[in-house]
Amino acid sequence: MEARKKYISNTDFEDAKRIYENRVGYNLKLQKERTDVIASIGRVTCKPVYALESSPCYNASAMDGIAVNSRSTHGASETNPIELQENADFSYVNTGNPINEPYDSVIMIEDVMELGEGKVNIIAPSHPWQHVRPIGEDMVKGEMIIPSGHIVRPVDIGALLAGGLESIDVYKKPLLGIIPTGSELVDSLEELREGKVIESNSRVFEARASELGAQALRYEPCPDEFELLKARIKQAVSECDIVVINAGSSAGTRDYTANLIEELGEVVIHGIAIKPGKPTILGIIDGKPVIGLPGYPVSTYVAFESFVKPILLSMQGLEECGEESVEAVVTMRIPSSLKHKELVRVNVGHVSGRFVATPLTRGAGVTMSLVKADGLLEIQRSSEGLDAGTLASVKLLKPTQELRKTLVSIGSHDIIMDEISDMMKLTSGHVGSMGGIMSMMRRECHIAPIHLLDEESGEYNLPYIKKFFGNGSMALIKGVKRLQGLMLQCGNPKDINDFQDLAREDVVFVNRQRGAGTRILLDYNLKKLGIDPGAVNGYERDMNTHMAVAIAVKTGSADAGLGVFSAAKALNLEFIPLGYEEYDFLVNADYLEDDRVKRFIGILESEEFAARLDNLGGYKLEEAGKVIRV
Amino acid sequence: MEARKKYISNTDFEDAKRIYENRVGYNLKLQKERTDVIASIGRVTCKPVYALESSPCYNASAMDGIAVNSRSTHGASETNPIELQENADFSYVNTGNPINEPYDSVIMIEDVMELGEGKVNIIAPSHPWQHVRPIGEDMVKGEMIIPSGHIVRPVDIGALLAGGLESIDVYKKPLLGIIPTGSELVDSLEELREGKVIESNSRVFEARASELGAQALRYEPCPDEFELLKARIKQAVSECDIVVINAGSSAGTRDYTANLIEELGEVVIHGIAIKPGKPTILGIIDGKPVIGLPGYPVSTYVAFESFVKPILLSMQGLEECGEESVEAVVTMRIPSSLKHKELVRVNVGHVSGRFVATPLTRGAGVTMSLVKADGLLEIQRSSEGLDAGTLASVKLLKPTQELRKTLVSIGSHDIIMDEISDMMKLTSGHVGSMGGIMSMMRRECHIAPIHLLDEESGEYNLPYIKKFFGNGSMALIKGVKRLQGLMLQCGNPKDINDFQDLAREDVVFVNRQRGAGTRILLDYNLKKLGIDPGAVNGYERDMNTHMAVAIAVKTGSADAGLGVFSAAKALNLEFIPLGYEEYDFLVNADYLEDDRVKRFIGILESEEFAARLDNLGGYKLEEAGKVIRV
Known part of the structure; x- marks a missing residue:
């Protein structure tokens, strides 16, 4: 067993x-x-x-018409x-034809009366340069078309060609070397088994590099072997302009990255006060x-964006422009530590x-939180967190126009919300039914x-709305009836048959979070049967979604x-049905x-939605889409 | 001479x-x-x-440490x-190692005291599932990773690979066929001569198509010959998903596009109430x-964005999301006609x-106005224009973050402003010195x-600032001394020697716009010499920049x-110097x-700036960068 370096530094993010x-x-x-102008889209000019x-x-000529000398009109x-008279006094011209002596102007064809035999009448004089595009009207030889440090856009290509350019000087695309490391990494589904993980971070880096105007060279995943990794790093440094190693950046026995960078060059900083992303190594080899990027997908994404992206840009003469951000109201308290700056993935x-x-x-391993995020909220190191209702700056991961078109749902979780999100722009926060009511009040x-x-009353939803709002300003959109029940392992090995069995010594339960309607349903049943929740093993282990419970x-x-x-x-899974409950949607009547x-x-009422529910199973549609004013 | 169709319709833009x-x-x-997931960046999913x-x-394991059974702790x-005891009570694990029976939790290595001989002490109990990432924590088999109609981003690629996907179903990239037409078009600089134009619009379309996720197939420029163009269109329609023909969309003798579309299929609309972009043809052949896009670069850009872009998007299952826009104060009156909607290029x-x-x-042929534009301001057809000071919505062509970093200069024109725009983000409006003072007041x-x-007083600038502001709130940043004089043709064929010669019958002058300091200088000299401006041929023909005068x-x-x-x-050009004048920068002291x-x-004071002025010629730097409070 190799010696463990247990401590890495905690350098302030901005300092780092x-x-x-x-x-x-x-x-x-x-x-x-x-580079050729016609292939220069997205390239950055290195001089004006x-x-x-x-x-x-x-x-x-700027028009179709006749070219004349203004004095003759x-x-x-x-x-x-x-x-x-044609040829003596005028010539027919189309747009773009040259206008030369003796002509100095153009009369539009609409204003010309043709008399036959090459004769025409005109009924208004022309003035010099009328309807003529003079030489250089668009651009003059020697005029600056685009400055240096400019990212070439389609319109620029048109202007460059018009200005007689066939090729231009641009910055070379930096080449990013990517070394995936870890004996657990496999490259294909066939090799996947316990203890193995499909290597995916490098593919995110490749795609991101190409978005940032760089090229990427990915090396084969390298097992956790010191000498192998050393050779790979030396190769990559000699072949590329910048190298990322993923992962091995932490302080475990097999985390060789820092030692190797130190041996081959210099570790400038190891350990940064940012969450996620702390175990990042910033090094230099041969200039x-x-x-070294951390292994968890979210940590590595944050570290890549913070430290790799600015270098890829500056290698092309570009400064970071900062992502689009908006001021947003935080809907629930977000605690944070003074130990680090934190980036929180948020729905917006x-x-x-x-x-x-x-x-x-906030789990660093939860890629899906990054996929589902609409933005990243930054909590400064000096802050202990944000209270609900605070205004905070959120860097957007989607365009504001798209976010403005998105329906915001906050409340109880059901798989149908995923299906609806496939049918319209929908962002869905899972805080349980009571959390949804509180969110609606705010x-x-x-x-x-x-x-x-x-x-x-034994009635669903309406009594709660009356209790919490009760001013006639709300409405309930009827949704689905869904079958709730006990989920058990295949074949029900523990022979669990009802709520009473949940209190058995040999049975481990997994619960939903506080405020979830499903947890309230459990509590209601336990109370009815006189069972102390403390007697249920696992009552305190809570999950945020039905699927998370099912997978446990x-x-x-x-x-x-x-x-x-x-x-x-x-x-x-085995399933013991307990009955249908009404999963509806509270909405402000406004x-x-x-x-x-x-x-x-419209979607709730659609045939497509009904077909999707059929496919999922356990749903009944009776009044879906019906609106009840409360 | 072929018959001319002189009229095209004026269909409302939104209707069209x-x-x-x-x-x-x-x-x-x-x-x-x-498509392979690793190559799916930017592609659009056609199902969830x-x-x-x-x-x-x-x-x-979520940590480096030891795997234990919580009961033993x-x-x-x-x-x-x-x-x-190692192997009996615990095993060392690295992050990512499997945790199996009898172990159910992990204690971090930092909390483990190694005693040697495989023995360790622990000083806190573990609880079940502590530091363990349960199966499916990130995503559960069967969970929706991304919905349909989603543009794949780098983070999605990571999640898709992690979810076991190696390929996904996406919409095919639509193939855009591009037919440049016009006997005046040439493809290279060598062929350029009077009456010829370098074909550039198709290259803008190609680049724009690629930005929009489509592929482009450009055909050779087609001369204005009916049968040739007909064959080309038939070929393109058979090979591509959508075809644009550029130009020949107007109503001139050689504008065959509409007739050909009508012959091969159907013209749905010809002529749209939009400026620029009116002579656009919207047709359908074989479904x-x-x-048919207009020939002028700005018109064709507007028509492409309005009519081609939404089709390229919808062929990939995407809706137009609308560009980012801001509300901006209009700095000068912009007249417009009730005949059309108008898109005005603006600096923002x-x-x-x-x-x-x-x-x-606003010239449709001025590509540079599109290159220099920061945004497009829309004037609805129902409006006769916008007054200065009005708030208007501007679609941005650059990110807001960049615009916020940009220095806004409005006033007199000098070539040095181009050079400075190469050294920092600068947007420069040319309205003359008096226009600049008015703009500063607002x-x-x-x-x-x-x-x-x-x-x-014979003094430059300061007296004007005192006159128009005079409250001590302004400052003057000293700029350059520049040599003004008369620009004449090579060899001075007309033997022009002074202002008096400008009033000669055989001499044609070209002037600057009202409010330009250079025009004021002319007027001052004419007045001093008792010359009536009306006696100067061309006094009324005005240009907005020095270069425009020079090219004339x-x-x-x-x-x-x-x-x-x-x-x-x-x-x-020949040049008769009249003396140095002081070109300075008025600024609000704030x-x-x-x-x-x-x-x-900093730039005015820099050596690089001095070197650039040397290169341009005719400038003196004496107090550049000095600030005088007024």
């Missing part, structure tokens, strides 16, 4: 960026090359480009038309930036005239999915959980005319 | 869009294909993608450490969209807390370049103009601490 970028910049030699030719390069009017929507941000899970969502059983049961980390049939069916809400209702 | 998109949509069959594997696919504390900057928009030239710019001679003289459309030496030098203004002053 500044120190490293200065060190890298000191060594940076920007490389240039010549001046027109080699004027455009137009001759005096050109003096005095023409409707009452005193002037007759002109080239070599960066536009509700009641402002942007709202709802945090997603006007942070358009709709709140709820399934709340009123114990007294499926994989044996629990024997039983409470949830919907569709989740049990998706994973082939919003019934909102396009997004109207589209949502 | 709706009618045509409905017609095209009716025929549209979206094509699908399978569900995970084939859970991730992780086994219970995995009960009661451990600092005062009562528990000793564990495929075939669009962020001054005094709001965005300001200054119109650029707080629409950061700096106003001025060169205004006070006739009484160079190409013989005028014999003389007044302007700076650098413009004369750039075009090798702005002296603004980063953009500070950078600007």
